Amino acid sequence: MSRPIILGIVGDSAAGKTTLTRGIAQVLGPENVTLICTDDYHRYDRQQRAEIGITALHPDCNHLDIMQQHLSLLRTGQPILKPVYSHKTGTFEPPQYIKPNKFVIIEGLLGYSTRVARDSYDVKVYLAPPEELRTKWKVKRDTQKRGYTAEQVLAELEKRESDSAQFIRPQRQWSDIVISFYPPTGEDDETNGHLNVRLVLRPSIPHPDFTQIINPGYGNSDSAIRLGLDRDMSKPVDVLEVDGHATLEQVNKLEHIICSDMPHLRSICDRESNPELGKIAGTTGETLQSYPLALTQLIITYHMLKATQIYQ
Numbered sequence: 001m002s003r004p005i006i007l008g009i010v011g012d013s014a015a016g017k018t019t020l021t022r023g024i025a026q027v028l029g030p031e032n033v034t035l036i037c038t039d040d041y042h043r044y045d046r047q048q049r050a051e052i053g054i055t056a057l058h059p060d061c062n063h064l065d066i067m068q069q070h071l072s073l074l075r076t077g078q079p080i081l082k083p084v085y086s087h088k089t090g091t092f093e094p095p096q097y098i099k100p101n102k103f104v105i106i107e108g109l110l111g112y113s114t115r116v117a118r119d120s121y122d123v124k125v126y127l128a129p130p131e132e133l134r135t136k137w138k139v140k141r142d143t144q145k146r147g148y149t150a151e152q153v154l155a156e157l158e159k160r161e162s163d164s165a166q167f168i169r170p171q172r173q174w175s176d177i178v179i180s181f182y183p184p185t186g187e188d189d190e191t192n193g194h195l196n197v198r199l200v201l202r203p204s205i206p207h208p209d210f211t212q213i214i215n216p217g218y219g220n221s222d223s224a225i226r227l228g229l230d231r232d233m234s235k236p237v238d239v240l241e242v243d244g245h246a247t248l249e250q251v252n253k254l255e256h257i258i259c260s261d262m263p264h265l266r267s268i269c270d271r272e273s274n275p276e277l278g279k280i281a282g283t284t285g286e287t288l289q290s291y292p293l294a295l296t297q298l299i300i301t302y303h304m305l306k307a308t309q310i311y312q
């Protein structure tokens with residue numbers, strides 16, 4: 001059976017969804033990827049939301065029924081007529097005709113909020129940076145790119161907090177992978193390129209065999225790459241951590257584990273031949289490179305390529 005492979009990336013505003021998506025789409029080939037942002041399914045424009053007093057995070061503020069209908073259509077390879085919301089103007093634009101490519105990446109706030117929607121994905125990712133870091137990212141992004149003042153962004157975050165807690169954060173439970181970038185202890189997050197990452201790997205999909213990381217000789221607890229067991233939302237999980245200061249040699253070893261069981265896809269599943277992996281736009285428009293981000297993007301790409309072996 002041939003059908004598009006669907007990746008979900010869910011998380012609160014400025015949690016890093018677009019940044020994560022970019023590298024994955026580059027590896028898979030932009031011509032093979034359809035990108036969809038579920039903000040397009042907002043029910044009200046910016047002015048209406050302000051008048052009604054509802055936030056974009058509330059399910060009632062989104063056409064979730066149409067979103068899930070569209071996800072089901074995309075999963076079976078059918079086209080949709082997608083609404084378009086502009087973050088630039090805060091208004092809706094004419095709808096777009098979209099025919100899914102080989103891979104579809106759906107990113108947004110409420111992608112896992114209904115069962116039918118959840119059933120549409122092959123891989124489900126949830127982004128959960130510490131709230132302090134997300135606040136900094138949101139202030140920076142929304143002041144630089146969306147025309148807000150820092151005070152407006154902070155006031156908006158406060159207004160949204162109860163909806164975040166009630167509707168956004170619980171979706172973490174449905175994900176296969178929870179991703180948290182975080183600053184190393186004692187360093188502030190201005191060193192964005194050197195953030196560590198914590199990946200919660202649920203057994204809901206089969207992950208690459210990372211156990212050799214904990215073999216004697218590899219080192220673990222004091223290494224820059226660590227594997228352990230934990231619980232997330234009370235369920236047992238594996239946790240893989242990669243420090244921003246990991247060496248190239250350590251990163252290459254992990255990459256080898258990720259890519260070694262798909263030799264015929266080696267050229268795709270490889271960090272070195274995909275220089276876009278791990279790239280982040282810095283504060284002054286410069287480009288930073290992060291190994292933790294690159295490896296995270298590679299693990300997600302691994303799962304998408306694996307899914308093609310079953311469905312394409």
Ligand SMILES: Nc1ncnc2c1ncn2[C@@H]1O[C@H](COP(=O)(O)OP(=O)(O)O)[C@@H](O)[C@H]1O
Pocket residue numbers: 011012013014015016017018019020137138140141181192193195280281290293
């Ligand atoms: N992994 C990361 N490392 C460093 N900075 C990041 C990372 N992810 C996101 N950011 C910063 O946070 C900002 C918001 O991220 P973005 O991807 O636009 O979030 P979202 O799409 O979830 O709203 C970006 O402009 C970037 O500056």
Ligand SMILES: O=C(COP(=O)(O)O)[C@H](O)[C@H](O)COP(=O)(O)O
Pocket residue numbers: 012013014015017039046056087088090108109146
């Ligand atoms: O929370 C988000 C989602 O975007 P993202 O996840 O990219 O932050 C936006 O604030 C709403 O879509 C409304 O947009 P605006 O506030 O610009 O009208």
